[in-house]
Amino acid sequence: MSVEPESLEALIAEFAGLPGIGQKTARRLAYHVLTRPKSDVERFAGNLTNAIEKVHPCPQCHAFTDQDICPTCTERAGAKALCVVEKSSDIIPFERSGIFKGLYFVLGGVLSPLDGIGPEHLHLPQLAARVKDEGIEELVLALGSSPEADSTALMIDRMLAGVNVKRTRLARGIPMGSDLEFIDEVTMLRAFEGRVSL
Amino acid sequence: MSVEPESLEALIAEFAGLPGIGQKTARRLAYHVLTRPKSDVERFAGNLTNAIEKVHPCPQCHAFTDQDICPTCTERAGAKALCVVEKSSDIIPFERSGIFKGLYFVLGGVLSPLDGIGPEHLHLPQLAARVKDEGIEELVLALGSSPEADSTALMIDRMLAGVNVKRTRLARGIPMGSDLEFIDEVTMLRAFEGRVSL
Numbered sequence: 013m014s015v016e017p018e019s020l021e022a023l024i025a026e027f028a029g030l031p032g033i034g035q036k037t038a039r040r041l042a043y044h045v046l047t048r049p050k051s052d053v054e055r056f057a058g059n060l061t062n063a064i065e066k067v068h069p070c071p072q073c074h075a076f077t078d079q080d081i082c083p084t085c086t087e088r089a090g091a092k093a094l095c096v097v098e099k100s101s102d103i104i105p106f107e108r109s110g111i112f113k114g115l116y117f118v119l120g121g122v123l124s125p126l127d128g129i130g131p132e133h134l135h136l137p138q139l140a141a142r143v144k145d146e147g148i149e150e151l152v153l154a155l156g157s158s159p160e161a162d163s164t165a166l167m168i169d170r171m172l173a174g175v176n177v178k179r180t181r182l183a184r185g186i187p188m189g190s191d192l193e194f195i196d197e198v199t200m201l202r203a204f205e206g207r208v209s210l
Numbered sequence: 211m212s213v214e215p216e217s218l219e220a221l222i223a224e225f226a227g228l229p230g231i232g233q234k235t236a237r238r239l240a241y242h243v244l245t246r247p248k249s250d251v252e253r254f255a256g257n258l259t260n261a262i263e264k265v266h267p268c269p270q271c272h273a274f275t276d277q278d279i280c281p282t283c284t285e286r287a288g289a290k291a292l293c294v295v296e297k298s299s300d301i302i303p304f305e306r307s308g309i310f311k312g313l314y315f316v317l318g319g320v321l322s323p324l325d326g327i328g329p330e331h332l333h334l335p336q337l338a339a340r341v342k343d344e345g346i347e348e349l350v351l352a353l354g355s356s357p358e359a360d361s362t363a364l365m366i367d368r369m370l371a372g373v374n375v376k377r378t379r380l381a382r383g384i385p386m387g388s389d390l391e392f393i394d395e396v397t398m399l400r401a402f403e404g405r406v407s408l
Contacts, residue, residue, distance in 0.1 A: 017265050031238065046274055053261075060224070060243065104237075
């Protein structure tokens, strides 16, 4: 005898398909949903459908947007600094800090031969075109600190060899508020190498 | 400037409303959803709506079902053993082990004065009626091992004072495969008290 109704099993499977959600958590979430008022669950379903229908990558920068062109590309058109990130959600910490007032460009990934991600999977031609066409003066490569991110940054650097644009990357070092005891060796190495005078 | 489109924010809020899902995980899940094919997301939304529309508590035992009467109540009608659990999902480990072939009854909670859950919030009159009307011979109280569960079991025991039904509870002790080193004191106390001859 199957313990659970089919429609409940189907809902568990949906939650289990989400990243980082195992079978047990998926079951807990599905049972929770069934204890909610019907209107709440219908709103959830509606917000899922609504998001996938309305949100799409901005044709200029590939960040998720629900408009023809994303607000950043529209409102900051003409800015001369362009920050390259791996994925759309990487933009959030920049905007939250308010430190960067330029344009963004979502690359769509980093080179990862083991996962079969080569240059052809990234929005490289569009990045090159945007840098040239918009007269970008500084390109901030904010692709994370993995070896894959490093080699991707290097490739972009080479791709723009003949272009007069300053290339920078984010500083590497000790994050704020962290206990030195728990800092990994590579971060420590980078933080020490990059030490500055007081 | 808001970083995220409104419809994306709404989806993040839905995930963040689920138990055990924080703001960061909710954002990760919502961004993941947007990278899926539209048909997958629509199927997810459909399974949410479908589950909340079809699944409801069985009028006899309060377990979640998509039928008028749940399969267990139907197929095991006439069984003389009734297992009382706190919530619908507690039935799963019983059915998975296959050890119990009787009926179930979902109490809908355990007494918890601090959370404002009193006897009036539990399906107690229905439980009493079912025990009497169906001539139940053994009532297995499987309400967990918290003090709240214990006092709930005690109350049920008292409620059925004049009824000729055997009351049992699950054995308490060391779970299978666990390292004794990590067993808490109360479990150890119960396991030692309940030790059996070889």
